[in-house]
Amino acid sequence: MPRHAPSTQLETHEVFNQPPAFIGHNLFDTDRAMCEAAVREGGDWVGEPLSKLGAVAGSEAVLELGDLANRHPPELVPFDRYGQRIDEARFHPSYHQLMGVAMDHHIHDIAWTADRPGGHVAHAGLLALMTQAEAGVLCPISMTYAAVPALRHQPDITGPWLEKLIGGTYDGPLGPIAGKRGVTVGMAMTEKQGGSDVRANTTRAHPLGGRLYRLVGHKWFCSAPMSDGFLTLAYAEGGLSCFLVPRIAPDGSRNGIQVMRLKDKLGNKSNASSEIEYHDAVAWLLGEEGRGVSVIIDMVHHTRLDTMAGTLGIMRRPLAEAVNHVAGRRVFQKTLADQPAMRAVIADLGLEYEAAAALTMRVARAFDGEAESDRAFARLAVALGKYWLTKRCPNFVYECMECHGGVGYVEETPLPRYFRESPLNAIWEGSGNVIALDVLRTLRKEPAAMDSFVAEIALARGGDRRLDAAAGRLADRFAGPAGESDARRLVEDMAVLLQGSLLVRHGPEAVADGFVASRIGGDWGRCFGTLPAGADIDAIARRQIEPLAG
Ligand SMILES: Cc1cc2nc3c(=O)[nH]c(=O)nc-3n(C[C@H](O)[C@H](O)[C@H](O)COP(=O)(O)OP(=O)(O)OC[C@H]3O[C@@H](n4cnc5c(N)ncnc54)[C@H](O)[C@@H]3O)c2cc1C
Structure with missing residues (x-):
């Protein structure tokens, strides 16, 4: 008999005076301050989507996903097995599931689809609720929501993006947006020498004809590098300008965006904040040259x-x-x-x-x-x-x-x-x-x-x-x-x-x-x-x- 075999005589002591686990609460219905403020400012209708997500986000399954997504942060996969660059962040399945929950509940688009006042109130409430399951996924969700007014500056270019974004569901794997059920959009402004002062940007945009440019430079912070496209700032001849950089170039190839590394952050672990470089990345100009900040x-x-x-x-x-x-x-x-x-x-x-x-x-x-x-x-x-x-x-x-x-x-x-x-x-x-x-x-x-x-x-x-x-x-x-x-x-x-x-x-x-x-x-x-x-x-x-x- 092994020396340390468990003895049948040893019983677990009784565990008492510990609170019940915090699971199964409807995170909206149990939050009086939020219920009152959301309905007051958004109208009665916002209660329904908020309560629905409140139940889901507070469920044991989704709270567990939040925990898992943080315990298993994304990894950078720069190359495939044959040595070809792929520049992908690989996430734990829980991250993808949480992204699915967030988009199924329309956090990214309810503000743009609501047919009555209160859309942004509903959006803000949903985002606050989902944050209680996991904050990291709300970075790409928030950027996707917020990209809409900027994309609308150039509807002739961004029309197909807006069609996929508004009403879209989560479709993670990389592919041309025409074949996707939904898209996500990130933002890349900050460079090493300047974040608050974006006029210090050094990324250059060289015209290719029409609204197409090729970008050369870097971004020091680019969260959600697996987004389908990024709004980015770069200097063109006419000054600092805003571009939409797709991950798949218009000719169907991977665009010239290299993910140099993922940041090792204090928190926000499930979100893959990265450093990227543009190597002749193809991009569309949104608005006029020199008007990028606006x-x-x-x-x-x-x-x-x-x-x-x-x-x-x-x-x-x-x-x-x-x-x-x-x-x-x-x-x-x-x-x-x-x-x-x-x-x-x-x-x-x-x-x-x-x-x-x-x-x-x-x-x-x-x-x-x-x-x-x-x-x-x-x-x-x-x-x-x-x-x-x-x-x-x-x-x-x-x-x-x-x-x-x-x-x-x-x-x-x-x-x-x-x-x-x-x-x-x-x-x-x-x-x-x-x-x-x-x-x-x-x-x-x-x-x-x-x-x-x-x-x-x-x-x-x-x-x-x-x-x-x-x-x-x-x-x-x-x-x-x-x-x-x-x-x-x-x-x-x-x-x-x-x-x-x-x-x-x-x-x-x-x-x-x-x-x-x-x-x-x-x-x-x-x-x-x-x-x-x-x-x-x-x-x-x-x-x-x-x-x-x-
Ligand atoms: C986890 C994470 C994810 C991020 N994701 C993205 C992303 O996806 N895309 C992106 O573009 N950026 C991203 N950022 C970058 C972020 O937006 C910048 O770090 C931020 O804007 C500050 O810029 P900076 O780091 O260059 O600091 P600096 O601009 O150097 O500022 C340093 C400090 O100086 C202060 N300061 C600046 N100007 C003045 C002034 N005139 N007077 C007094 N004080 C001043 C600032 O408030 C700050 O406290 C991310 C950052 C983090 C931490």
Whole structure:
């Protein structure tokens, strides 16, 4: 008999006082803040697609796919077995399945197919929900959604792409787009010597006749290199210009795009962010030579909305997991959720999340609007929202992790994964300072944007005197010049005021009062869990706990 054979006398000890696994929740139906904000801003109809995805994304099977896609990141396959270049990223099957779920639920195109207002609200809500299963796949999905307005600059060229993109389903393997059920589109702007400053790009475009060019150069970041095409910036004779670079060249061969390596990133593991080189890659010019930034900015504007929606998802999953944990574990004769210090933490996190949800859905509605005031508001508010939500996110996720105690630090829970994901939305699509400076520029150059902001805040006037006072102080600051070193402070104040105004108008009284008292009135500590004495912690925390824990 082997020395260490298992003994039949050894029984597993009883495992108790552990919460149930967080599986099988409808991620939309159990999220009061999101339900209320999405339906308010998008209309009743958005509830159905959101609830459908909420059920799927919260299912055990899809949550498992998210975990697997992160445990098995993509690999670069530069050559085939015979030494021919193929430049492919090979993904785990879970990645392809998640892409399928995302496109089956129309995250990439609902904004473009909706026959009534609310399409962008539905899109943002769907993206936030899917992020709770896995964030990495939302990068290609977001870029595909956001490419549409840029592609529309040149419909004679991009018509076949738009036809495949809108209404398309996921069709991963490389092939000419004519034979595909759907396409995905990426974006390649950033080069080694300059990302924020795209005018430092060195990639050159040489004309081949008509709208066709050949590109020579590199891109330092190109996420989703398996996309069917990329919107890219390169210098042509007339200046920095925007091109659509297909992976399959018009003659049916593989285009001259070499994937040099995949980035070894902090998080966002399932997404194959790469470095690429263009070796005479064939590309179509979109818009006019020299007008590249004004074409691609239409894409960036929409991916910025997704940095807000993605952040919402990155906040929500850890918060929901934290609530599940504290409601299901007892310490010192009470559930953690009933321990006053923990309830105060959950309430404070809940307030932060409620404000993030209200702001994201309001900004998404502005993307649906046709009026110039909507467009002006969207331009300003998406920058405010991106800046503020993404800045708040890492500490928020960390605090949700701590609610779990030790197990939150363990990779079997999704907390480490979401923690690693949490700084990313602040960096891409315009890093913090760039966004703050963008807000200053918009305020200076577009009076309609400032007017739309002031008008939005005024809708809450009379609802809370602390909010009114803060609005007055901000108006005084608008009257004077703002320097670049003040940009972050101004953006913070504007973003929090906007959040406060939305909660005062629409939020439950306890939520609005708690938010304004702490974030605007200044009666707040330095960490989460430090709401003022008068805050109705029970009412705020119940909105998080009841839907998940009953
Ligand atoms: C995971 C990941 C995936 C990415 N995927 C893509 C992709 O698919 N396609 C793509 O094109 N790019 C992609 N990027 C690149 C990303 O968009 C850039 O990294 C980002 O725009 C910043 O550019 P940079 O890295 O060159 O930094 P820099 O431009 O050098 O900026 C460095 C810092 O300086 C600040 N800064 C810049 N200008 C000013 C100023 N005037 N005053 C004060 N501060 C300033 C910035 O805010 C930033 O904090 C990706 C990045 C990451 C991390």
